[in-house]
Amino acid sequence: MKNSPVLRTALILTTLLVTVSCGRAAPATPTAPADAAAKDYDDLVVGFAQIGAESDWRTANTLSIRETADQLQVELKFSDAQQKQENQIRALRSFIAQRVDVIGISPVVETGWEPIFREAQAAGIPIILVDRRAAVPEDLYVTYLGSDFVEEGRNAARVMAGLTGGRANIVELLGTVDSAPANDRYKGFREILREYPGMRIIDSESGDFTRAKGREVMVSFLRTHGRAITAVYAHNDDMALGAIQAIEAYGLRPGVDIKIVSIDAARGAFEAMLAGKLNAAIECNPLLGPQFFELALKVVRGETVPRWVPSIEDVFLPDSAAEILPTRKY
Numbered sequence: 264m265k266n267s268p269v270l271r272t273a274l275i276l277t278t279l280l281v282t283v284s285c286g287r288a289a290p291a292t293p294t295a296p297a298d299a300a301a302k303d304y305d306d307l308v309v310g311f312a313q314i315g316a317e318s319d320w321r322t323a324n325t326l327s328i329r330e331t332a333d334q335l336q337v338e339l340k341f342s343d344a345q346q347k348q349e350n351q352i353r354a355l356r357s358f359i360a361q362r363v364d365v366i367g368i369s370p371v372v373e374t375g376w377e378p379i380f381r382e383a384q385a386a387g388i389p390i391i392l393v394d395r396r397a398a399v400p401e402d403l404y405v406t407y408l409g410s411d412f413v414e415e416g417r418n419a420a421r422v423m424a425g426l427t428g429g430r431a432n433i434v435e436l437l438g439t440v441d442s443a444p445a446n447d448r449y450k451g452f453r454e455i456l457r458e459y460p461g462m463r464i465i466d467s468e469s470g471d472f473t474r475a476k477g478r479e480v481m482v483s484f485l486r487t488h489g490r491a492i493t494a495v496y497a498h499n500d501d502m503a504l505g506a507i508q509a510i511e512a513y514g515l516r517p518g519v520d521i522k523i524v525s526i527d528a529a530r531g532a533f534e535a536m537l538a539g540k541l542n543a544a545i546e547c548n549p550l551l552g553p554q555f556f557e558l559a560l561k562v563v564r565g566e567t568v569p570r571w572v573p574s575i576e577d578v579f580l581p582d583s584a585a586e587i588l589p590t591r592k593y
Contacts, residue, residue: 416451477502
């Protein structure tokens, strides 16, 4: 039987659609199963790829994730990457193979994630970025939970300007190279410095977010610049505490001869402020466990979540340290 004009048209359209779909596949998106809306915390299987334990902040962050999972009876598959991206990629591939419901990750660096994120997307497993962003297309993750690192850098510069009267020779202890907080804190600090021509960064080097490396780099700064240094900007408290040790060993008074501003506001920073050795701490909240699992459940249920869920944070000075320290959970 001959095909009718209507049938021939339908066949042509079908052929075109098949050709187009084979030539350029539409991106896969996670689809919730029919019973997903009925899921609760004790039904969830969550994979979490942590960076490691480079600082007190990270230790508190890990503890918050683990404790919250236990409290909510979530099945948590946790991986410690020990500061290596290849370990995080291996962990994500394992989570995908185990068919977890959702993946959380704090990317150790910003770049190099697109291939593995696409593997998760193809498997229908949503990704939540926690604390650190990744340089990937926005359709490869559902939401980012964490701080505004650029604003943290801006706040550090504003406080530094007030401490120094707008005139300072600053050395900068950078975080891990190519990590989101290091990149953004670098950018935000310099945005504000444009308003203060009397403030200049005379040296900048990575302390890798660790106390030992922060001390090592500060020793090098002092060897090179000596008493010309009047201020330290540390991308986290641990590096600042290492710098304080180096400054004292050099024979100068941290917090007096050299003003110091750091980011995190962990207990060690408050203790240093009380001792007069640290001049300000910009808060970066690590206790993200409750928010993370709340987001994870909403995502698995198919609910809409914001593209960014910001942390609530503050700026702390020595005059409030004594009152706040006893209440500090990290």
